Amino acid sequence: MTDLPTQNGPLSGIKVVELAGIGPGPYAGQLLADMGADVIVIDRPGGALVPKAIDARGKKSMVLDLKKPEAVAALLKIVETADVLIEGLRPGVTERMGVGPDVCHAMNPRLIYGRMTGWGQTGPWSHMAGHDINYIGMTGVLNAIGKDGQPPVPPLNMIGDFGGGSMFLVNGILAALVERGRTGEGNIVDAAIVDGTNSLMSFVHGMAGLGQWRTKREANLLDGAMPFYRCYMTADGKFMAVGCIEPQFFAAMMDRLPIDKDAYGGQHDRTAWAKQHEMLEDVFATK
Template sequence: MSTPPLSGIRVIEFAGIGPGPFAGMMLADHGAEVIRIDRPVRGDALSIDTKDALLRSRKSIGLDLKNPKSIEAVRRIVKSADAIIEGFRPGVMERLGLGPDVLLADNPKLVYGRMTGWGQTGPMAPEPGHDINYIAISGVLHALGRKGEKPTPPINLAGDFGGGGMFLAFGMLAALLHAQRTGEGQVVDAAMTDGSAVLMSMMWSFRAMGRWSDERGANLLDTAAHFYDTYETKDGRFVSLGAIEPQFYAEFRNVMGLSDEKWAAQMDARQWPALKAELTELFKTRTRDEWVAAFKGHEVCFAPVLGFDEAWDDPHNRARGTFVEAGGVRQPAPAPRYSKSETVAPVMAGERHDAEVLRELGFDDAEVAALGL
């Protein structure tokens, strides 16, 4: 195995919550040197949660951004960086004297990653918000939930992480490739409204084809179909069923003993409610694990719904190393995997050594002392 694919890339991350740290974690997992600028502390006191997997595998410096000397230090550090991540509201970095115009003038190849909910422009840009608000206006939240029920947010996966941090990481890598080719840095404006909208591209396509209704819980993939849903079992647990393709649906019928002709009209949406009602009762006749045993070896697109501890112990996840433990914390392992390159084994945040990190960045003892460290 060779070195991680992002080895040699230095990223400066300004402390935040949610999608910004997630993007920093993704870059660090794949070999980038990510240095997090955090709130100042004294000595080796901790300013971050040592159990937070989003903060793994990077160094941290505590700097008071209200101190002009700290601003000078940040500019000096960024001159040696390939990219930065910041997740403040629009205008905050400019008021600090660390806006794109300043930092790109200092370092023309810099990729300046900006993570917000509403984006840097538009009438909502200066407003506060959270994941649930961003996916509300992008049209994502409206599509999530069962027929006749209110929209159900997918915790904060679609906005913060899928439509936010992941898009920021992707955009920064694209901009880094551009900078390597051209010597030209630029700003990456990653908005959760934009990213979550992109996640719905297939549904917009289906809608254009006349295959997706604006009504929640009335479509192929949103729990309307009897063959694409979750079902409760005898022991109060759940299984997932995704038998969309005809061959998988036929095998599903075979395992379940559904020989009656009414089950043959798989795509007749008028029959879905009645067929689902029957399946709901049928799945309650066995425990979850009994159904797992019944479907084992059959190509149906079926899996048990696992909780945290069960996912940790699942044989497939164990075989792939999907989860790891670091610093006493169970967490997802870096992904994706490479055929030649390694990812970085997670290391949890520990004691802060601000002065030591600054010395590694070229600051002498007097300069470190001037920053109060």
């Protein structure tokens, strides 16, 4: 077990047990550690699943083979005084190991038991394999990103794993800690990436319900359809990100570009957008 300097922050004094995993669970633990929590990662024998520099900042590490009863007993001893436990294993795995929420809460009723899955703990897809691209594909996020007429572009794993997963898990854990301050009781935070990602789409779903969003790519305000909200290639092979939705910002851009305003046309004239795209592409390609 490696000792690290004591951290200060809003979660100083909060003890978190993190069962080793990859992606959204460890990142959630990282965020809690960054806020001052004392995070202990329970690693498997044989080393960590990912290089420790990625998501181990400020954390401690303990190696336990949870296939052995004595290791499970050691983990439960730690859980007795913990505030939060984070696990991102397949549904039912921690229960089979003997460290599920019922067992842990019997030993520590104040524990916040945080769970991270792709499809949820129950349901017909709960045991199905998946990655970020699958979760965001099912929610419509993936369909909205990319060039029209071409395959959607995966936005790394930021939206599903870390946006719909880690952020919602941390949000739930922090809310449970606040609630525990009132009731003295722990809770289970069940975060499913597909649910969190679908929540991130609320704005788009709302606009679609008002008839202001189309499922066709490059046909909407924020997906590259509008000449004033997209990226343009520059002369050195890099790109300029242009985002001037508000009329005063659009006017400021036009004042600085060598473009004939009358030939360009109105900012929101859809019939002129194809021409405007070309005009801006030509200008940005010169510098």
